Structure formats: structure tokens, C-alpha cells
Amino acid sequence: MPMSQKKTILTGDRPTGPLHLGHYVGSLINRIPFQDTYKQFVMIADMQALTDNYDNPQKVRDNVLEVALDYLSIGIDPTKSTIFIQSMIPQIAELTVIYLNLVTVNRLKRNPTVKTEIGQKKFGEHIPAGFLIYPVHQAADITIVKGDVVPVGEDQLPILEQTNEIVRSFNRIYKTDILHEVEWLASKTPRLPGIDGKNKMSKSLGNAIFLSDSADIVAKKVMQMYTDPDHVHVDSPGKIEGNTVFMYLDVFDSEKNEVAEMKAHYQRGGLGDVKVKRRLIEVLNAFLDPIRTRRAEWASDKAQVMQILFEGSAQTCEVASQTMEQVRQALHLDYK
Amino acid sequence: MPMSQKKTILTGDRPTGPLHLGHYVGSLINRIPFQDTYKQFVMIADMQALTDNYDNPQKVRDNVLEVALDYLSIGIDPTKSTIFIQSMIPQIAELTVIYLNLVTVNRLKRNPTVKTEIGQKKFGEHIPAGFLIYPVHQAADITIVKGDVVPVGEDQLPILEQTNEIVRSFNRIYKTDILHEVEWLASKTPRLPGIDGKNKMSKSLGNAIFLSDSADIVAKKVMQMYTDPDHVHVDSPGKIEGNTVFMYLDVFDSEKNEVAEMKAHYQRGGLGDVKVKRRLIEVLNAFLDPIRTRRAEWASDKAQVMQILFEGSAQTCEVASQTMEQVRQALHLDYK
Numbered sequence: 001m002p003m004s005q006k007k008t009i010l011t012g013d014r015p016t017g018p019l020h021l022g023h024y025v026g027s028l029i030n031r032i033p034f035q036d037t038y039k040q041f042v043m044i045a046d047m048q049a050l051t052d053n054y055d056n057p058q059k060v061r062d063n064v065l066e067v068a069l070d071y072l073s074i075g076i077d078p079t080k081s082t083i084f085i086q087s088m089i090p091q092i093a094e095l096t097v098i099y100l101n102l103v104t105v106n107r108l109k110r111n112p113t114v115k116t117e118i119g120q121k122k123f124g125e126h127i128p129a130g131f132l133i134y135p136v137h138q139a140a141d142i143t144i145v146k147g148d149v150v151p152v153g154e155d156q157l158p159i160l161e162q163t164n165e166i167v168r169s170f171n172r173i174y175k176t177d178i179l180h181e182v183e184w185l186a187s188k189t190p191r192l193p194g195i196d197g198k199n200k201m202s203k204s205l206g207n208a209i210f211l212s213d214s215a216d217i218v219a220k221k222v223m224q225m226y227t228d229p230d231h232v233h234v235d236s237p238g239k240i241e242g243n244t245v246f247m248y249l250d251v252f253d254s255e256k257n258e259v260a261e262m263k264a265h266y267q268r269g270g271l272g273d274v275k276v277k278r279r280l281i282e283v284l285n286a287f288l289d290p291i292r293t294r295r296a297e298w299a300s301d302k303a304q305v306m307q308i309l310f311e312g313s314a315q316t317c318e319v320a321s322q323t324m325e326q327v328r329q330a331l332h333l334d335y336k
Numbered sequence: 337m338p339m340s341q342k343k344t345i346l347t348g349d350r351p352t353g354p355l356h357l358g359h360y361v362g363s364l365i366n367r368i369p370f371q372d373t374y375k376q377f378v379m380i381a382d383m384q385a386l387t388d389n390y391d392n393p394q395k396v397r398d399n400v401l402e403v404a405l406d407y408l409s410i411g412i413d414p415t416k417s418t419i420f421i422q423s424m425i426p427q428i429a430e431l432t433v434i435y436l437n438l439v440t441v442n443r444l445k446r447n448p449t450v451k452t453e454i455g456q457k458k459f460g461e462h463i464p465a466g467f468l469i470y471p472v473h474q475a476a477d478i479t480i481v482k483g484d485v486v487p488v489g490e491d492q493l494p495i496l497e498q499t500n501e502i503v504r505s506f507n508r509i510y511k512t513d514i515l516h517e518v519e520w521l522a523s524k525t526p527r528l529p530g531i532d533g534k535n536k537m538s539k540s541l542g543n544a545i546f547l548s549d550s551a552d553i554v555a556k557k558v559m560q561m562y563t564d565p566d567h568v569h570v571d572s573p574g575k576i577e578g579n580t581v582f583m584y585l586d587v588f589d590s591e592k593n594e595v596a597e598m599k600a601h602y603q604r605g606g607l608g609d610v611k612v613k614r615r616l617i618e619v620l621n622a623f624l625d626p627i628r629t630r631r632a633e634w635a636s637d638k639a640q641v642m643q644i645l646f647e648g649s650a651q652t653c654e655v656a657s658q659t660m661e662q663v664r665q666a667l668h669l670d671y672k
Contacts, residue, residue, distance in 0.1 A: 046669065047433065054437035055509050061668035087669045093429040097383060097473070101390035101466035105441075108465055129444055129472065130436035133465055137433070173391050306671060332397035333382065333423045335642060 007148040009034055009185070010141065012043030012086075015063035016053060019070040020208040021284075022201030025192045025251055028074055030151060035080035041145050041316060042076060042083045044068065044309070047092070048137060051130040052121055068305050070211050073295035078308045086141065088313035091320035095140035095327060100133060102169045103162070108132050113158045139163040143179050144320045151185040160184050174330040178323075190251060197226030197244035209284070211291055218288065219281045222248075227273045234272040245276050253283045343484040345370055345521070346477065348379030348422075351399035352389060355406040356544035357620075358537030361528045361587055364410055366487060371416035377481050377652060378412060378419045380404065380645070383428070384473060387466040388457055404641050406547050409631035414644045422477065424649035427656035431476035431663060436469060438505040439498070444468050449494045475499040479515050480656045487521040496520050510666040514659075526587060533562030533580035545620070547627055554624065555617045558584075563609045570608040581612050589619045 011031055013019065019028065034040045044067050049060045064085060071083060086092060108114065114135060118127055130137075138159050142150055143166075150160060164181040171177055191200065194207025201208045209221050225245050231238035240246050240263050249259050262279070265271040298305055328334040347367055349355065355364065370376045380403050385396045400421060407419060422428060444450065450471060454463055466473075474495050478486055479502075486496060500517040507513055527536065530543025537544045545557050561581050567574035576582050576599050585595050598615070601607040634641055664670040 050434075050667070051437055057510070057668040061671075064671070085671060087664075088671070090426045090430050093433040094426050097429040097432055097466065098386075100469060101387055101464045103465045104461070105463045105465050105468050106461055125440070125442055127441045128437045129439050129441050129469055130433065132441050133436060133469070136465065174393070309671070328423075331386070332393040335397075335400070335421060335424070335645070 006037070006039045008041065008146055009038035009149045009151065010041045010043060010145055010147040011151060012041075012045050012141075013067055014045045014049040015060055015067045016049050017063055017203035018066045018210045018212050020201050020203070020210045021248075022192045022194070022208065023070075024074065024211060025189050026153070026187060027151065027189075028070075028076075029189065030187065031081065032075050034151075035077060038149065040081040041147070042071060042081050042312075043086050043141060044084070045086045045141070047086045048134060048141075051128060051134050051137075054128065054130070064309075065302060065305065066212070068309055069295050069298050072298045072305065072308070073291045074211065075294075078312060082312045082315050083309060084313040084316040085309050088310075089144065089316055089320050091317070091324045092137070092140045092144050094324060095144055096133070096137045098327065098331065099136045099139055099166050099170070102166055102173070103133075103136055107162075107165075108135065111135055111158050111162060113156055116155070135159045135162040136166070139166045142182050143167065144323050145316060146180070146319070146323060147182050148180070149183050149185045151187055153187065157184060170330070176326075176330040178326040178330060190247075192251060193244055193247065195221050195225045195244060197242060211288065212295060213288070214292075215285045215288075218284050222277050222281045222284065223274075225277060225280075227276075231266075231273060235269050237269040238266045238271070238273070240267060245273070245280050248280055249276075249283065252287050253279070342373070342375045344377065344482055345374035345485045345487065346377045346379060346481055346483040347487060348377075348381050348477075349403055350381045350385040351396055351403045352385050353399055353539035354402045354546045354548050356537050356539070356546045357584075358528045358530070358544065359406075360410065360547060361525050362489070362523060363487065363525075364406075364412075365525065366523065367417065368411050370487075371413060374485065376417040377483070378407060378417050378648075379422050379477060380420070381422045381477070383422045384470060384477075387464060387470050387473075390464065390466070400645075401638060401641065402548070404645055405631050405634050408634045408641065408644070409627045410547065411630075414648060418648045418651050419645060420649040420652040421645050424646075425480065425652055425656050427653070427660045428473070428476045428480050430660060431480055432469070432473045434663065434667065435472045435475055435502050435506070438502055438509070439472055443498075443501075444471065447471055447494050447498060449492055452491070471495045471498040472502070475502045478518055479503065480659050481652060482516070482655070482659060483518050484516070485519050485521045487523055489523065493520060506666070512662075512666040514662040514666060526583075528587060529580055529583065531557050531561045531580060533578060547624065548631060549624070550628075551621045551624075554620050558613050558617045558620065559610075561613060561616075563612075567602075567609060571605050573605040574602045574607070574609075576603060581609070581616050584616055585612070585619065588623050589615070 031040065044064050046060050046064055050057060053060055068083065114132065139162060142163050160182055167179040167181050170179050194201040194205055195209065196207040199205050199207060209218055227243050227245050228239040246263060253259050262271060262276060266276065367376065367378065380400050382396050382400055386393060389396055404419065450468065475498060478499050496518055503515040503517050506515050530537040530541055532543040535541050535543060545554055563579050563581050564575040582599060589595050598607060598612060602612065
């Protein structure tokens with residue numbers, strides 16, 4: 001399929017911390033095939049990260065590089081994917097301001113994703129306006145590169161609905177068809193729990209294994225992993241359901257037969273947690289080792305990493321300015 | 337005083353209609369001395385006009401040129417003032433998005449100016465988000481050019497308070513002093529009522545005399561002007577208070593003694609409305625004639641007018657990009 005016929009996909013992350021195995025399994029892993037099947041833009045969403053980290057910009061700044069290193073080390077290839085920094089695309093802000101006229105305040109407040117997150121973040125009466133409008137900002141992120149497809153979790157679907165509402169309003173009001181609706185690409189990958197076995201993996205909950213963790217730290221974290229709390233003696237039977245270590249083995253251990261055997265052994269008794277954990281440590285470190293190696297290589301030349309981000313941002317700017325030219329025409333703002 | 341020591345003033349208008357005598361007396365007239373005493377930026381606020389005219393962009397587009405012609409014809413001198421089009425300064429949108437994180441939704445809703453206007457505009461439950469946030473957009477307009485002084489009516493003071501709140505928050509949170517608070521320059525000019533004598537002059541109320549009105553139209557409008565409704569016979573005494581024609585003469589007739597005599601005559605009886613109106617027609621047309629001549633000259637070369645706006649916008653962009661560079665540094669978004 002020639003380049004021009006490829007659909008455009010937008011993926012990305014908020015640079016609020018290094019990426020972890022949860023990110024990997026939930027989304028990063030998909031970006032490797034995406035970069036062949038799609039025209040892939042990978043956005044480091046620093047502006048969005050600032051909406052609820054506005055008082056800690058250094059954290060956002062530092063993590064832009066960390067996230068970029070994570071991308072490069074897992075195999076996102078800058079010759080195939082366009083990695084860019086959101087704040088380097090001023091057209092996104094321009095488009096956001098234009099879209100804000102097409103959305104009512106009440107509509108923003110009713111957005112289920114935003115409602116849930118406002119509760120979680122404990123803003124109380126102090127909801128930053130930038131947070132309330134972030135779905136509009138995301139609509140601009142997606143449409144500025146003419147995204148066709150966006151892979152997000154089901155909890156983020158209201159954001160895509162908001163985007164498509166804006167697209168329809170824009171095309172109807174300005175009698176144009178320059179914007180098109182975006183499709184949701186549902187992720188079929190499992191959601192990996194944190195090492196506590198209870199919550200989604202998250203930096204703030206302290207239950208994450210990062211792609212950048214050393215072998216020792218991975219070993220330590222796996223040793224703390226939640227298993228079967230009733231499995232006190234090695235000889236007694238243990239439970240597989242809800243046993244985090246086995247969940248991880250299911251995802252990362254390619255020797256499916258051996259895992260099945262271990263499960264049976266664990267269930268009938270005689271296989272200790274420590275032994276299973278040691279296997280997981282080996283498996284995880286075998287998986288992470290090449291990532292660590294590539295990370296170390298890239299990290300030794302941070303200027304080159306920044307160069308990649310600058311080039312990706314410049315390419316994105318070019319696409320964005322083409323979109324804005326069309327938007328300006330539609331809005332009769334194309335002064336001549 | 338050397339150029340660099342001049343304070344910066346930001347003035348401007350929403351291009352939603354041609355400018356009228358109310359604009360002239362209330363603000364345009366001041367911009368002539370301002371262009372010597374200040375570094376003056378004059379903004380044609382097309383983006384702000386779109387917040388409540390998003391469904392009629394052609395109206396906004398057309399009035400950008402009309403407003404520019406009004407500016408040039410009253411003597412705003414593009415070699416002394418920087419006239420620019422708001423939408424041509426993408427940095428304003430960038431700064432708006434950054435400021436939105438520093439303002440809460442509740443704070444925006446409590447803004448008295450916005451509250452009043454939301455009532456007037458009958459949005460009901462359908463307040464466009466762009467309208468709610470327009471004070472933040474204005475804070476960006478003012479601070480992107482490092483405005484020191486803004487001349488606005490008293491009803492717009494809450495907008496300046498919002499700007500200064502944002503400036504203080506920004507400087508505190510980002511430990512900087514790059515932004516400074518803006519001063520209000522109260523206008524000492526009278527508020528000119530419309531020809532109905534009741535309301536502020538306004539295009540939508542149909543009670544305005546435009547700077548671009550022909551002599552005939554001015555005559556017709558003055559003839560419709562509200563005077564003293566009880567002054568039915570020429571011989572009976574008439575009232576000066578609330579008599580629109582005399583209010584206009586007070587503003588536009590330089591022969592103060594003659595006006596005083598006419599007032600006395602009118603009050604004791606024997607001076608008819610038509611006679612007073614004829615005088616006002618003469619006075620207004622004498623005032624408007626050189627404006628009309630200059631307007632016709634500029635209007636014969638619209639490309640040159642647009643060129644002036646483009647050059648002013650390019651100059652503003654330069655200032656704006658310096659401000660954004662400082663803002664990016666403060667926010668640690670100055671990637672290197």
C-alpha cells in the first residue's frame with residue numbers, strides 16, 4: 001500500500017513519569033506494528049500534562065526526555081513514526097481556541113471521563129479551566145494531524161465522541177468537509193495490574209515496574225508481588241486466580257507449556273511462591289534487557305534524542321500548518 | 337522620551353460592524369495622542385468577535401477591512417501605531433491555553449462583565465466555552481505585547497482584574513517576573529447616546545451614526561434624533577437635558593458660545609428642532625468630511641490597507657514570540 005493511502009493514527013502519552021509495563025502491554029506494544037500499517041504520530045503531551053501539573057513544570061520537562069527514551073528503547077522507530085512534543089505545535093492551541101466556540105460549557109461538564117477525573121484529582125471547587133476543556137484540546141491534537149484512528153481505552157471513549165461532535169459542528173457551520181470523524185481502535189491487550197495485584201499499574205500508587213527499572217529493582221518488585229495470600233506453605237495448594245505473578249507470566253513468558261505446568265503444580269501444592277517469582281524475574285529481565293541496552297545507548301546521546309523530537313515536531317508542524325490553512329479558509333480568516 | 341521608555345498601550349475593537357461616533361468619542365479619539373505618548377498596539381479582535389459570531393465568520397472577515405479603514409481615516413497612523421489582526425498572532429492562542437490552567441471554572445463564571453454579557457446575549461444553557469473563557473483570551477492579548485496600560489470602560493474593569501490575577505499567579509507559580517500587572521486608563525470622554533437618546537450607540541440597536549455614513553445618511557439620522565418630546569411648538573420653551581441633539585453639539589461643535597446661545601434660545605422658546613438639527617448636520621458633516629475623504633483614498637487601495645495589517649501583525653508577532661520565549665523558559669518548555 002503506498003504511503004499516501006495509509007490511515008493516520010495518533011498515539012501518545014502524558015510525560016508525567018517514566019513508562020511502565022502497564023503502558024507497554026496496554027498500548028506501547030501496539031505501536032510497533034502501527035508504524036508499518038499506519039502513518040503514526042506519537043505525541044508527548046506536555047501541554048496536557050500541565051493541565052494538572054501546572055505547578056510542577058520541571059517534572060513535565062524531565063519526563064519528556066524519559067518518555068522519548070522509553071519510546072526509542074522499545075523500538076518506536078523515528079524513521080517510521082513521527083514523534084513530537086505537543087507544545088512545539090502552536091497550531092494545536094490555535095485550533096483549540098477555535099473549537100472552544102463550538103462547544104458549550106455544559107457539554108464539557110457532562111463529559112463522563114472529565115467528570116470522573118475531576119473527582120479523582122480532588123480539585124473540589126477549584127477545577128482549572130484548562131482541565132475542563134482538555135477534551136477540546138485533544139480534539140485539536142487529533143484533527144490537527146487529520147487523525148483517522150485513535151487507540152484509547154474504553155474509559156477515554158467520551159473524548160473521541162467529543163472530538164467527533166466538534167468535527168460535525170465545524171463541517172456543518174463552516175460548510176466544509178475538511179475535517180473527518182475519528183475511529184476508535186479498541187485495544188485487545190490485557191490490562192496489567194500493579195504489583196499489588198489490586199490496582200491498575202500507576203506511578204503514583206507505587207505499584208509499577210518501569211521499563212527503565214534495573215534488573216535488581218525488578219527483582220525486588222517481583223519479590224513484593226501479590227500472590228495467593230492463603231498460600232502459606234509450599235506444600236499446600238495455591239490459587240492462580242488473582243495471582244499477579246501468574247498474570248505476568250501469562251503475558252511475558254513465551255514458554256506457554258511450562259507456564260501451564262507450573263500453574264498445575266502450584267494448584268496441587270509443592271511449588272513455592274519464591275520459585276515462581278524467580279522465574280518471573282528471569283522472564284522480565286530477559287524481556288527488559290534489550291530495552292535497557294537500547295535505552296543506555298540513546299541515553300548516552302541525549303542531544304540526538306532531542307534532535308529526533310525536534311525533527312518530528314517540525315514534520316508535525318508542517319502537517320499542522322496545512323490543516324490550519326484549510327481551517328482559516330473555512331473560517332474566512334485567510335486574509336489576503 | 338526615547339522610544340524604549342514609552343509605556344505600551346493596547347487598544348482595539350471587535351470587527352463586528354463599522355465603527356460609529358460612539359466609538360469615536362468613547363475611545364478612537366484618544367488613540368491619536370496615544371500614538372505619540374505610548375507605544376500603541378491597535379488590535380482588530382477577529383478571534384474574540386468569533387466567540388459570539390462563530391456562525392457568521394464572513395461578517396467578521398468583512399468588518400476587519402471596514403474597521404481598518406475607519407482607523408486609517410480618523411488618523412491612526414501605521415507608522416506610529418502597530419495595527420494588527422488578532423488571529424494572525426498564534427502566540428495569543430498558545431498563551432491562552434497556558435493561562436487556562438491558572439484560572440478556575442468558578443472564577444470565570446463569577447466575572448461580572450461576562451455574567452452580564454451572557455445574560456444580554458441570551459445564550460441560555462448554551463454558553464460557548466469560548467465565550468466563558470474570553471477574559472483569559474484578553475489576558476493573553478494584553479500580556480503577549482507586554483501591555484502596561486489598557487483604556488477600557490468601567491464595565492470592562494473585571495477583565496483587567498482577571499488579567500492581573502493571572503499575571504500574579506503566573507509570576508508566583510513560575511517564580512518569575514516576566515509578566516507585569518496592567519494599569520487601567522479611565523476614559524474621561526463622555527458616553528454618546530444613540531440617535532434614540534436612550535441607549536448606548538450600537539449597530540444592533542440601529543441607533544448609530546457610522547464614521548462611514550454618507551452626508552445624506554447623516555442628515556437623515558440626525559433628523560430622526562430624539563430631542564424634547566414635549567417641545568411641540570417652535571414658540572414654546574424646550575428642554576436641553578436629555579436632548580440628544582444638544583448633547584451631540586456639546587461634543588462636536590467647536591463654537592461653544594454659539595451653542596450656549598442656541599441653548600438659551602431653545603429654552604426660552606422660538607428655536608425649532610429642525611433648525612438645531614440642521615446645525616448639527618452641518619457640524620457632523622464638517623467633522624466627517626475629511627474622514628470620508630481619507631477613507632475613500634484608502635478604500636481605493638485595499639491591498640495597501642491589508643499590507644499595513646500584515647506588517648503590523650508581523651511586528652506584533654515578533655514581540656509576541658519574544659514574550660513566548662520568556663514564557664516557555666518560565667514553564668521549562670524551552671526544549672534544547
